[in-house]
Amino acid sequence: KQEVTQIPAALSVPEGENLVLNCSFTDSAIYNLQWFRQDPGKGLTSLLLIQSSQREQTSGRLNASLDKSSGRSTLYIAASQPGDSATYLCAVSRISGGGADGLTFGKGTHLIIQP
Amino acid sequence: GAGVSQSPSNKVTEKGKDVELRCDPISGHTALYWYRQRLGQGLEFLIYFQGNSAPDKSGLPSDRFSAERTGESVSTLTIQRTQQEDSAVYLCASSLVDTRTEAFFGQGTRLTVV
Numbered sequence: 001k002q003e004v005t006q007i008p009a010a011l012s013v014p015e016g017e018n019l020v021l022n023c024s025f026t027d028s029a030i031y032n033l034q035w036f037r038q039d040p041g042k043g044l045t046s047l048l049l050i051q052s053s054q055r056e057q058t059s060g061r062l063n064a065s066l067d068k069s070s071g072r073s074t075l076y077i078a079a080s081q082p083g084d085s086a087t088y089l090c091a092v093s094r095i096s097g098g099g100a101d102g103l104t105f106g107k108g109t110h111l112i113i114q115p
Numbered sequence: 116g117a118g119v120s121q122s123p124s125n126k127v128t129e130k131g132k133d134v135e136l137r138c139d140p141i142s143g144h145t146a147l148y149w150y151r152q153r154l155g156q157g158l159e160f161l162i163y164f165q166g167n168s169a170p171d172k173s174g175l176p177s178d179r180f181s182a183e184r185t186g187e188s189v190s191t192l193t194i195q196r197t198q199q200e201d202s203a204v205y206l207c208a209s210s211l212v213d214t215r216t217e218a219f220f221g222q223g224t225r226l227t228v229v
Contacts, residue, residue: 089157098213103214
């Protein structure tokens, strides 16, 4: 059974700092890993999708890396801003599910950027 | 539409009543997923639709839950005889193919059973 763990559960940093969020998963047989953000009372917004054959993906101030063999991913946020405050979720797609059993999510990291 | 649309955004219902939640996926997306997010918990996968194929219902929490999809379009999740433990945010996602392609989520329906 795939399990996804995110550390830390919560993080509060001053504006302008660079920060790293961590995600680990137990079954390395994945199609891809996806990072989302969730604002209070809202749905999920897709940030980055990394295919299993890729090592990293970048979008603006965000950079996500994937080390499939060790079952780890990191989301790097550069020059953090108060608008980055949200809960960040990572999710993996298991090959054993054949694309049909949904994504397996971590419980998220609740991020607060202090102005 | 431009994104995944869910309705209603909020629903308060009395215990024992039936509720119906609706999801409009992104046009052209063949895959549609329902998830449940209880307070303080991770997202829990409920059911997956692929085109016109019959879904695998084994992920639904109980036989009070059912879901349908019309072709490759709208889906409804129905909860009969609601219980307080059904209170959660119900999220719908669609994807071009399946979980091998990027998932896009709706804003969710917050269900409160009183």
